Amino acid sequence: MKIGIIQQHNTSDIKDNKERLASKIAKLAKDGAELIVLQELHNSLYFCQVEDVDNFDLAEPIPGPSTEFYGRIAKENGIVLVTSLFEKRAAGLYHNTAVVFENDGSIAGKYRKMHIPDDPGYYEKFYFTPGDLGFHPIDTSVGRLGVLVCWDQWYPEAARLMALQGAEILIYPTAIGYDPNDTEDEQQRQRTAWQTVMRGHAVANGLPVVAVNRVGLESIQNSKSKIQNYDYQEDAKAQQTIGNQKPPLGGGLVGTPCIPFWGTSFVCGPQGEILYQSPEDKEDVYIVDVDMKRCEQVRRWWPFLRDRRIDNYGGITKRFID
Amino acid sequence: MKIGIIQQHNTSDIKDNKERLASKIAKLAKDGAELIVLQELHNSLYFCQVEDVDNFDLAEPIPGPSTEFYGRIAKENGIVLVTSLFEKRAAGLYHNTAVVFENDGSIAGKYRKMHIPDDPGYYEKFYFTPGDLGFHPIDTSVGRLGVLVCWDQWYPEAARLMALQGAEILIYPTAIGYDPNDTEDEQQRQRTAWQTVMRGHAVANGLPVVAVNRVGLESIQNSKSKIQNYDYQEDAKAQQTIGNQKPPLGGGLVGTPCIPFWGTSFVCGPQGEILYQSPEDKEDVYIVDVDMKRCEQVRRWWPFLRDRRIDNYGGITKRFID
Numbered sequence: 107m108k109i110g111i112i113q114q115h116n117t118s119d120i121k122d123n124k125e126r127l128a129s130k131i132a133k134l135a136k137d138g139a140e141l142i143v144l145q146e147l148h149n150s151l152y153f154c155q156v157e158d159v160d161n162f163d164l165a166e167p168i169p170g171p172s173t174e175f176y177g178r179i180a181k182e183n184g185i186v187l188v189t190s191l192f193e194k195r196a197a198g199l200y201h202n203t204a205v206v207f208e209n210d211g212s213i214a215g216k217y218r219k220m221h222i223p224d225d226p227g228y229y230e231k232f233y234f235t236p237g238d239l240g241f242h243p244i245d246t247s248v249g250r251l252g253v254l255v256c257w258d259q260w261y262p263e264a265a266r267l268m269a270l271q272g273a274e275i276l277i278y279p280t281a282i283g284y285d286p287n288d289t290e291d292e293q294q295r296q297r298t299a300w301q302t303v304m305r306g307h308a309v310a311n312g313l314p315v316v317a318v319n320r321v322g323l324e325s326i327q328n329s330k331s332k333i334q335n336y337d338y339q340e341d342a343k344a345q346q347t348i349g350n351q352k353p354p355l356g357g358g359l360v361g362t363p364c365i366p367f368w369g370t371s372f373v374c375g376p377q378g379e380i381l382y383q384s385p386e387d388k389e390d391v392y393i394v395d396v397d398m399k400r401c402e403q404v405r406r407w408w409p410f411l412r413d414r415r416i417d418n419y420g421g422i423t424k425r426f427i428d
Numbered sequence: 429m430k431i432g433i434i435q436q437h438n439t440s441d442i443k444d445n446k447e448r449l450a451s452k453i454a455k456l457a458k459d460g461a462e463l464i465v466l467q468e469l470h471n472s473l474y475f476c477q478v479e480d481v482d483n484f485d486l487a488e489p490i491p492g493p494s495t496e497f498y499g500r501i502a503k504e505n506g507i508v509l510v511t512s513l514f515e516k517r518a519a520g521l522y523h524n525t526a527v528v529f530e531n532d533g534s535i536a537g538k539y540r541k542m543h544i545p546d547d548p549g550y551y552e553k554f555y556f557t558p559g560d561l562g563f564h565p566i567d568t569s570v571g572r573l574g575v576l577v578c579w580d581q582w583y584p585e586a587a588r589l590m591a592l593q594g595a596e597i598l599i600y601p602t603a604i605g606y607d608p609n610d611t612e613d614e615q616q617r618q619r620t621a622w623q624t625v626m627r628g629h630a631v632a633n634g635l636p637v638v639a640v641n642r643v644g645l646e647s648i649q650n651s652k653s654k655i656q657n658y659d660y661q662e663d664a665k666a667q668q669t670i671g672n673q674k675p676p677l678g679g680g681l682v683g684t685p686c687i688p689f690w691g692t693s694f695v696c697g698p699q700g701e702i703l704y705q706s707p708e709d710k711e712d713v714y715i716v717d718v719d720m721k722r723c724e725q726v727r728r729w730w731p732f733l734r735d736r737r738i739d740n741y742g743g744i745t746k747r748f749i750d
Contacts, residue, residue: 221735240740260732262584262632263741270749299631299699306628309621310584377621410582413543414747418562419585422744425736427592 107248107275107398110139110185111382112148113371113390115322120150120164128179130391135183139393141248143188145318145371146256146281147202150192152324155365157232165194173205173213181211186246188253190279192233193218202234204253204279206244215244219255220264227285227365230257243273249398252276252313259300259317263422265307269411274398276307278317283367297368297386305378312405314381314396318371321389325364376404429570429597429720432461432507433704434470435693435712437644442472450501452713457505461715463570465510467640467693468578468603469524472514474646477687479554487516495527495535503533508568510575512601514555515540524556526575526601528566537566541577542586549607549687552579565595571720574598574635581622581639585744587629591733596720598629600639605689619690619708627700634727636703636718640693643711647686698726 112130116123127148134142147153149172153161166172172191180187186209193203202219218237222230241264243252252273258264259278268276282300284293301317308315371384373394384390405411421427434452438445449470456464469475471494475483488494494513502509508531515525524541540559544552563586565572574595580586581600590598604622606615623639630637693706695716706712727733743749 220737220740223735225729236737241743257735260632260730261736262588262628263736263744266584267741267743267749270743270746272748272750295699295701298701302624302700303628303631306584306625306632309625310582310628377617378624379617379620407547408582411748413545413579414583414585415542415558415563416745416747418542419589419745421563421589421592422585423738423741424592425738426733427589428594 107396108138108140108393109316109373109396110134110137110142110393111316111318111371111373111384111390112142112144113318113321113369113384114145114148115389116148116151116320116324118151123149124175131179131185131187132183134391134393135185137393139185141186141188141246141251143277143316143318144190144279145320146190146279147192148190148279148320151326152281152320152365152367153326154230154233155227155324156326157229161233162194162200165192165200167195168193168203168205168216169213170194173207176205177207177211177213180207180209184209186214186248186251188251188277188279190255195235199235200233201237202230202255203237204255206246206251206253209247214246215242217242217244217253217255219258221257221261223257241267241271243268243271249274254278256280256282259304259307262307262310265311265313269311269313273313274401275396276304276311276313276315278304278315280317280319280371281367282319283365286366293368297370301370301372305374305380308374308376309378310410312376312401312408312410314373314375314398314401316373316394319369319384320367321369321384321387323364323366376401429718430460430462430715431638431695431718432456432459432464432715433638433640433693433695433706433712434464434466435640435643435691435706436467436470437711438470438473438642438646440473440648445471446497453501453507453509454505456713456715457507459715461507463508463510463568463573465599465638465640466512466601467642468512468601469514470512470601470642473648474603474642474687474689475648476552476555477549477646478648479551483555484516484522487514487522489517490515490525490527490538491535492516495529498527499529499533499535502529502531506531508536508570508573510573510599510601512577517557521557522555523559524552524577525559526577528568528573528575531569536568537564539564539566539575539577541580543579543583545579563589563593565590565593571596576600578602578604581626581629584629584632587633587635591633591635595635596723597718598626598633598635598637600626600637602639602641602693603689604641605687608688615690619692623692623694627696627702630696630698631700632732634698634723634730634732636695636697636720636723638695638716641691641706642689643691643706643709645686645688698723
């Protein structure tokens with residue numbers, strides 16, 4: 107299966123963000139992609155850096171303007187498309203929702219992010235009600251997709267539940283970056299941990315994993331637009347105008363909230379082997395060819411599903427066993 | 429916490445295997461180790477390469493001669509010791525059992541391997557009844573130890589259940605090696621996957637992981653003994669006398685059953701970061717100093733336990749959801 111990934115640097119210019127995604131999708135489709143995966147909340151800046159009620163204006167109903175926009179793109183390009191939207195379900199009720207489009211433009215299914223983080227700079231519990239649709243893969247013409255979102259990626263339970271329902275691949279639209287206050291060592295440890303835990307899900311379930319992350323420094327004040335080829339080094343220089351060479355993170359800290367997203371989108375095979383990895387500091391548009399037949403072979407070698415001790419897993423549904 | 433690991437090449441000379449372990453334990457203790465972890469089934473050759481009823485002679489009751497032997501060693505050296513024994517529970521009823529000794533020589537607890545593999549060359553379902561003690565950590569003077577065994581290492585459920593019961597570290601005595609019929613690429617992919625899935629457990633649970641593996645080529649006919657410093661290259665040459673430069677694997681295949689165990693014992697921190705890794709082709713005796721206080725800090729940064737969707741994890745206890 108030919109999987110296209112788009113790792114983009116976003117600005118406050120939503121129209122431009124979407125147009126750039128549209129042209130990249132068209133390019134990937136022309137080059138043979140059958141499935142295309144976008145990063146988390148790809149329409150706008152990552153607004154969860156601050157708690158601001160005005161940001162609820164960014165939310166849309168599903169179906170709504172964005173599903174119409176991306177549905178049309180999926181149809182025009184004849185591809186299955188995984189998007190990540192800010193869903194307005196009712197006044198005062200919002201979700202972080204992945205919507206998957208079939209190649210005829212219809213909605214194949216949606217997944218509402220189940221695990222919601224809340225860290226300095228990632229105030230998602232303020233914006234998103236935890237998903238109430240459960241963990242269920244979405245059937246499409248290219249296969250059964252185990253679509254999860256960002257914070258879900260740290261939870262083996264989510265990956266396993268997708269695998270047990272026949273998901274053929276795990277897909278994570280993501281928004282994660284460095285804390286600029288951390289040492290370089292700590293930053294790299296975190297980025298590696300993030301990738302390692304998902305590669306672990308690949309191994310434990312004998313499934314490929316696709317993770318697509320944002321890239322570049324995003325500040326709520328950063329309205330630099332029309333960036334075709336984002337360059338982290340150049341932008342870092344530009345950011346000095348904000349007044350911090352090493353910008354502080356998060357709305358709760360001093361200075362301008364901004365996060366340097368670490369890119370590193372990747373695709374790995376069912377043994378956790380990296381098939382492709384995007385740069386950490388540049389936009390990227392790439393097609394990865396995943397051998398879906400290999401997964402069954404790997405599961406024959408390593409038949410983990412055969413030996414699960416389901417008679418002893420009941421404690422998993424407890425908060426803590428004390 | 430200072431953790432000693434012993435990666436050993438075993439031969440058919442059980443007395444010699446045990447004496448070598450005893451002297452290495454004494455050395456580690458003298459050098460300051462508080463906890464020492466041995467590889468899986470460290471007394472003998474890895475007899476599960478073939479299905480042979482005579483091998484049940486290797487099993488012992490618990491308590492029995494081996495627990496007396498290792499209990500005395502734990503007491504003499506004042507260390508907590510994780511061993512891995514072939515337990516005879518009754519005639520015709522055997523387990524693969526990890527026994528943990530307190531530093532006064534008493535048995536702190538035991539864990540009967542819950543997930544039992546069965547692959548060519550690893551005919552464990554023939555020998556071991558799956559454990560019936562469940563997944564429970566063992567309390568010792570150096571902390572609450574999440575002791576699991578080998579095949580368990582591929583199961584996120586086992587690691588999670590230990591973490592939910594307050595385990596402070598995950599420990600895996602292991603016996604795993606290459607299939608000599610595989611390509612070099614495939615061999616490395618498997619070895620990396622094995623390490624990756626355990627590093628993933630570390631990340632998902634915010635816990636350090638210790639995995640101790642056997643090393644070197646073991647053939648049931650291989651009675652080379654008194655090896656103090658095992659060298660894989662030298663042994664590979666010696667093995668040519670068996671008649672295969674690249675020996676076939678497993679009892680079901682032609683030739684002499686033998687497995688080149690891949691060593692690579694390792695200790696990683698709560699972000700999956702490798703703190704130490706043994707060579708893949710040599711014996712190793714090493715002390716790793718693990719900062720146990722760091723684990724709580726990592727869990728404060730990444731509070732995964734806070735956000736688990738236990739209301740939606742029920743499906744984990746199903747064989748498959750179809």
